[in-house]
Amino acid sequence: MESKRPLQIGAAIFVGLALAMTLVQLREEPEAARRSPLPGAEAKVDPLAMQLRACSTLGEQELSSPACRAAWAEKRRRFFGATPSNAAGRRDENAAPSAGAPQPTASGSD
Numbered sequence: 001m002e003s004k005r006p007l008q009i010g011a012a013i014f015v016g017l018a019l020a021m022t023l024v025q026l027r028e029e030p031e032a033a034r035r036s037p038l039p040g041a042e043a044k045v046d047p048l049a050m051q052l053r054a055c056s057t058l059g060e061q062e063l064s065s066p067a068c069r070a071a072w073a074e075k076r077r078r079f080f081g082a083t084p085s086n087a088a089g090r091r092d093e094n095a096a097p098s099a100g101a102p103q104p105t106a107s108g109s110d
Contacts, residue, residue, distance in 0.1 A: 048071060048074055051068070051071040055068035
């Protein structure tokens with residue numbers, strides 16, 4: 001029975017150390033908060049992101065604002081990677097055929 005006592009003391013010390021280390025970790029300030037911002041960090045801010053952030057505060061007025069609509073169009077263009085010439089080509093392919101264009105006819109009997 002006496003051999004259990006040192007094991008219990010060792011386990012209690014281990015648990016105590018684990019708790020102490022956990023508390024020290026929780027009390028430390030995260031590294032990102034300790035770092036000071038870089039001097040040129042403000043210059044790297046995307047003006048489009050700032051415009052979209054400002055537009056998001058407008059609510060439904062955003063829909064009628066030409067500047068916000070242009071900003072969202074630019075965001076979509078960047079996301080999908082379409083160049084203006086590609087976007088125009090896609091619109092022409094999906095556009096309704098003009099009145100003077102020949103229409104394909106269905107072959108076969110009904």
